[in-house]
Amino acid sequence: MNLAICSLASGSSGNSFLIKNEDTMLLVDAGISAKQTDRDLASLGLELKDVDAVLITHEHTDHIKGLKAVCSASGAAVYATRGTISGIQFAEELEDVRAFCPGDSFRIGSIEVGTFPTSHDAAEPSGFVFSAGGRSAAIVTDTGYVTDECFSCMRRADVLVLESNHDESVLKMGRYPWFLKQRILSDRGHLSNEAAANAVLKLLKLEQLEGTERSRLVLLAHLSKENNFPQMALATMSNILAAEGFAPGDRLRIEVLSRTERSPLYIL
Numbered sequence: 001m002n003l004a005i006c007s008l009a010s011g012s013s014g015n016s017f018l019i020k021n022e023d024t025m026l027l028v029d030a031g032i033s034a035k036q037t038d039r040d041l042a043s044l045g046l047e048l049k050d051v052d053a054v055l056i057t058h059e060h061t062d063h064i065k066g067l068k069a070v071c072s073a074s075g076a077a078v079y080a081t082r083g084t085i086s087g088i089q090f091a092e093e094l095e096d097v098r099a100f101c102p103g104d105s106f107r108i109g110s111i112e113v114g115t116f117p118t119s120h121d122a123a124e125p126s127g128f129v130f131s132a133g134g135r136s137a138a139i140v141t142d143t144g145y146v147t148d149e150c151f152s153c154m155r156r157a158d159v160l161v162l163e164s165n166h167d168e169s170v171l172k173m174g175r176y177p178w179f180l181k182q183r184i185l186s187d188r189g190h191l192s193n194e195a196a197a198n199a200v201l202k203l204l205k206l207e208q209l210e211g212t213e214r215s216r217l218v219l220l221a222h223l224s225k226e227n228n229f230p231q232m233a234l235a236t237m238s239n240i241l242a243a244e245g246f247a248p249g250d251r252l253r254i255e256v257l258s259r260t261e262r263s264p265l266y267i268l
Helices: 034-042 067-074 082-087 148-156 168-173 178-185 193-210 230-243
Strands: 004-011 014-020 025-028 053-055 077-081 097-100 105-108 111-117 126-132 135-140 159-163 216-221 252-256
Touching: 004 034, 004 159, 004 216, 014 034, 034 067, 053 067, 077 082, 082 097, 111 148, 126 148, 135 148, 148 193, 159 193, 168 178, 193 230, 216 230, 230 252
Parallel strands: 025 053, 053 077, 077 097, 135 159, 159 216, 216 252
Antiparallel strands: 004 014, 014 025, 105 111, 111 126, 126 135
């Protein structure tokens, strides 16, 4: 099998992604229970015991709450930045923890892993880009803006998982307390629908200028339950791109990931 990616869950209640090829199986984050992870993997004909490693973006609960149980069941190694490790209260209870610095690259099995810093209110958050067989998938979530390093890795991605957390107007008029609204809207918070769309637009314009256009699937991720809707995220992205001559079509596909349900397995 070529490189493949699947979202097991993507939202404020829990996040976890599967990355695999024929001989290596990775999880990015373990923010759902080991029971749900095992069930979702079984629905794909896979087993939790075959997970080789869990890579952690940052230490917030919706990204690590199932980590201890997942590692206990699978024996998987944990990869995280030193800052993230220091923020995981039960890190000393994990048997195999391996630290990296954002910007490092390393190989796990037959999958090359690239890392890059994100901008979030966490100790030392990181995003990931995975490559194998000439294909790549990037995960860019939980960031207040798209850093230069994020953008460079986005350019490599045949499948781009990109945060589209909230609609700014809905958030500002909603019931969240003011301090929480300010946190989400800050440059260490979360990407809005418009910010996500403008990041993709910047990418497509640059590729057009360089003559490096490619086919790409964009998966909109980490939608807020309170401050967004799948149709709104998709419409914002599609409308902003179409207004600049980049309407989604055969070469650019856009889908929205469920907050709680497993996605299809996307084979690159």
